[in-house]
Amino acid sequence: MSTKTVARPAPEPQALGPHWRRSFDLTMWMCLYVAKWFLLIMLVIGVGVALVYRYNTVPEVSIVQFGQQAGLWFGFSMMIMCGVMTPTYIMNGITRSGAATGSLVTAAGLAATFSMSLVLLLMLERPLFGALGWRAGLADDPNEPAAGYALPLLLFLFLLYWAGNVSGLLVHTAYYRLGGLLGTAALPLTLAPVLLTAVYGTNAGTPWGTAQDILPTALSLDLGVWQPALPLALIIVASAAHYRLTITMALAPKEA
Numbered sequence: 001m002s003t004k005t006v007a008r009p010a011p012e013p014q015a016l017g018p019h020w021r022r023s024f025d026l027t028m029w030m031c032l033y034v035a036k037w038f039l040l041i042m043l044v045i046g047v048g049v050a051l052v053y054r055y056n057t058v059p060e061v062s063i064v065q066f067g068q069q070a071g072l073w074f075g076f077s078m079m080i081m082c083g084v085m086t087p088t089y090i091m092n093g094i095t096r097s098g099a100a101t102g103s104l105v106t107a108a109g110l111a112a113t114f115s116m117s118l119v120l121l122l123m124l125e126r127p128l129f130g131a132l133g134w135r136a137g138l139a140d141d142p143n144e145p146a147a148g149y150a151l152p153l154l155l156f157l158f159l160l161y162w163a164g165n166v167s168g169l170l171v172h173t174a175y176y177r178l179g180g181l182l183g184t185a186a187l188p189l190t191l192a193p194v195l196l197t198a199v200y201g202t203n204a205g206t207p208w209g210t211a212q213d214i215l216p217t218a219l220s221l222d223l224g225v226w227q228p229a230l231p232l233a234l235i236i237v238a239s240a241a242h243y244r245l246t247i248t249m250a251l252a253p254k255e256a
Contacts, residue, residue, distance in 0.1 A: 019098020020105065023089055027082040027106040031075075035110070038074055039117060042067050059129065062136040062146035064121045068157065071114045075161050076168040076194065079107055083172030087251050100246035104239050107165035115157035122147040156202050159231040163197035166238045173245045193238040197231035 046063045053059050082103050089099045122136075126147040129136040138144045170190040175183030200221050223230060 019095045020101035023094050023099045023102025024105045024109075025102075026089065027085065027103055028109055030085075031078045031082070031106060031110050032113070034078065035074070035113070042070060043121075054134075059134040060137055060142040061139050062122060062125055062129075064118065064125045064136075065139060065146045067118060067121075071118055071157075072161055072164045072194070075110050075114055076164045078110065079103070079165045079168030080172045082106060083169050083176070086172075086246065086249075087176075090249075090251065096247045096249060097243075100243045103169055103246075104166070104242065107169060107239075108162055111158055111161035111165055114161050115154055118157060119147075119150050119154045122153075123150060152202070155228060159228060159235070160194070160197050160201055163201075163231055163235050163238070164194040166235055166242065167191050167194040169242045170238055170245075173242055173249075177245055177249065193231075193234045196234055200227070201231045202227060 046067065050059060050063050053063070086099045086103065089102075090096055094102075126136045126145060135142060136146050138146050167190060170193070171183075171187070174186045174190050177183075178186060221230070
């Protein structure tokens with residue numbers, strides 16, 4: 001008895017989408033996968049600190065507000081890891097332009113996620129502290145509620161985290177293109193977006209305060225309502241630099 005083999009029809013080709021979207025999906029998924037554990041750890045630490053604080057005195061300042069720096073440098077390090085993956089994406093068919101654009105969209109998306117998460121936690125912390133008879137005030141002024149300036153803080157944190165993420169991409173790209181010695185020498189430039197945003201991201205004397213409050217008068221800069229335009233301009237210039245360095249990137253011989 002003979003058997004007859006019937007060939008199956010080939011599956012329909014699937015559209016993979018634009019290259020930037022493929023790069024974004026990969027990098028954003030990786031960042032969010034790690035970020036959920038980071039946020040959980042920070043939440044546990046925050047509860048632990050509040051309990052320890054409670055045994056010594058009545059809490060008068062917000063605990064969540066101290067997570068601002070942790071979120072900044074976590075995102076910065078994640079963007080360096082996204083940069084590390086760029087040669088792999090290129091070798092697997094994603095264009096350099098797509099990889100660069102995808103990583104920059106991830107930088108903005110992760111900044112939005114972290115800034116909104118921190119402000120949301122601040123807003124949840126205030127009624128919780130109030131129910132316990134505590135006060136969730138600012139570190140510099142416990143009489144001012146930390147969650148009382150949610151919208152200005154959200155804008156500042158978004159720009160700060162966005163600048164930090166783009167700086168992370170720039171740091172990796174500079175080290176990859178220039179090597180260890182010159183990449184280190186370029187750190188004042190690659191870190192400039194996040195450092196300058198941290199200093200000049202808000203006006204001096206704002207409730208949350210910035211490094212401008214301790215700067216000499218000659219170095220202070222007050223643009224009024226246009227103050228956010230300065231960090232935005234820094235982010236745009238840094239993003240353009242990262243894009244240009246990535247699309248002209250030559251893969252290292254061991255990766256080509």
